[in-house]
Amino acid sequence: MSEERDPVNHRAGRVRLRRILILDDDDAFREDLAEYLTLAGHQVDHTSQPETLTPARMCQIDLLLLDLNMPGIDGVEVLRNLCRCVLSPQVVLISGSDVDVIAAAAEAGRMSNIRVLGTLHKPFDPEDLLTLIGGDAAQEFDRGAPGGAPSEAQVIASVEASLAADTVPVMFQPKCHPDNRTFAGAEALLGDVWPGLGRISPSAVIAAASVNQDLMRRLTLRVVETAARGAAAWQAAGLRGPVSINMPIDVLTERQAASLLATTVRNAGLSPADVILELTEDALYGSSSDAMMAIAQMRLAGFGIALDDVGQRQSGLLQLARLPITELKVDRALIVQSRGTEKSRSILEALIQLGHRLGLKVVAEGVETEEDLSRVKAMGADLVQGYLISRKLALAELIAMFKEWTKPDTTTGDVKAEEAQREDAKPDNAQ
Template identity: 45%
Template sequence: MTARARSVFILDDEQPLCEDLCELISAAGHSARWCTDPRKLNMSELASVDVVLLDLGLPAMDGIDIMNRLTAFAEPPRLIFISGVGEDVLRVVAQVAGEQKLIVLGALTKPLDPQQLLRLLDYADCGAVAEAVPRRGRRAILPALKASLAAGSLPVSFQPKVEVQTLRFAGAEALLTGVLPGVGPVSPVDIVAAATSDPSVLVHLTQYVLGIAARGCAQWIKAGWRGPISVNLPLEVVLQPDSLRNLIQTVEDAQLSPADVIFELTEDSLYDSCAESMSMLARLRMAGFGLALDDVGRRQSGLLQLSALPVTEIKIDLQIVRDARTWTKARNIFASIAELGRKLGVKVVAEGVEFPDDLKLARTFPIDYVQGYLISPKRPLPELLRALSAQAGSEAAGVEWNTGA
């Protein structure tokens, strides 16, 4: 994942700092320019650079004003904040930038750590930031989704999950690819949202993905690799009549047992969950399915419900992992969730592991598994099986993932 050379523009009112940063950045193989007074800057100059190092406390025009102007660009540069203000202020500004669809690589407090700056400039061109996918309305998606499900043409991919220390294959998660036949690129979030508007389509979609996922899992088990398949399970589907029987039947049709399947439920889906839904979760566990609480840390409700839920696994939200690269509080939250999982006796998965430092962080705490672009992007099943078989087709062998570790 070696990054290419970056073009950098430094906006800071301290000329000696700008000169030192230019020298540092250039010596690392990147190019750099600087300006101490944004009033003398033609903002169009920033449209052609990869990264802007932005001092939030510019006297003539503060960094938030600069951010607001960058939103007018079709492809705004990435941002690295530099400031003497506290971490809490930097984090709020970073959140505002994210809501404006600006990409923040990190924030540096003065005096700057040169190596930390160079690490931020060494971001990958893919993986850390999701590809832009056109947003489409439900009216455009729903008919195409129904047709694709009926034809069995909706593509499903698999993202490996690996043991944190050895990187040994430990299963995979089944995911929509973001392509809808007859429409083209569509965000998986939009596909699920469209399906949710029609309960029968949501059930069909869930059973469809589960069927493909279970058959894929059966193939890697037959090839000698152990590890369950994880599938997202909307709570609305769980509450449908005969849902448990249908889920078991789909899994058994693939020659799997429920113990080979982990259903992932989000914090939001369990927020204010009713007695009926809690009963169904208990029944899923009694049938032998694993249950994972996904996106843990996104909202407090999930942590509060952990003691009452029959989960076997918790997945730390990828945004927590991303924030932990920069923010001390996020790293503390990450550590707390990992330790909580250990004390509760459930497996802990860190999602969104995209850089070597993310893996290093996960190995520092009681994390069991990692998942993310550093290990592998989501892949079609044949590609995943080839990656496994290339490693002697034995559970005893590790797999050479993207990390090279």
């Protein structure tokens, strides 16, 4: 543990305060790390007893720092237990084991739908942990009071109310060119604040809506409509770039989906050519002929198709050859892994090169540090997206930020200095 830096002053205003639990059998390490995180403003508890991690306790924390090597029970067994929790925290794996072992455990956790935020190899600089938990995948939402997670029925009622009032919260995370960070479009994302619920994870909203196909269809169409209106607004403001929209495969494969989506987009003042529909590897894994036909119809209607989360499973390489996609989005997890191992960097570079050889535009997601940006830029990524550029923003914030970035300097006639752009773009960690 380093004692030279004051984490409060060093990171003031840049890390969202979180409820953290450290599970590690090394008493000195655990206590030092807890002290450091507490000085940074977080609410921290720590233990060496895995059996104390009851489902009720898991609901009371935002982040679990989990040691993989503990006597009596290993961290992988703890991950298995987390799968049984209805509301589980994010996880950062910490270990002195071989980096490939840590990476394998992290991947196994993600495949079990555990929100593994990243890995750290002991010994590590605690500053790296602060950077990690303030990053793009931090999913910054309030989990509410202990035991106070809304029920599925409450979430559905909130979605219905938002649809009726046309207040479905849609925000936008920008994509930029890596050379100069100029605007290149944005991804439409559900906001975190819903009527009657307060802050809630968008993934929880999607999970609840997915149990009713009609509700999921109506929510998707409303997001498409709002996103298209947003893109039309930024085009009117002089910004150029498409809007990307996550598309549930069940909605995509409904009859007449292509014509319905095209009509929705045009009625909002946009062309299908200005919309990229994002589909995940998992959604297309072993996809049916109906899915393949639906994607072909979307391309015929003029929509772009992005394969999202590429790098999470090897099937993505097969999907690249099978599907008429136009954009490849490298998963954030691979960006994070590329910080630590040469093997991951080689895989990342190979994916970017493969995308270009197939004639695809390649987007690097989860770019959170200057080092991330330099790495993917050198590897040839076409676009970048992540917290280094910006968190997700309301439409007005998005337009204002990029209009300010491109405002000519009255004394030099040039665009504002890159350093000023970077400072404006840094997230305030209040998603």
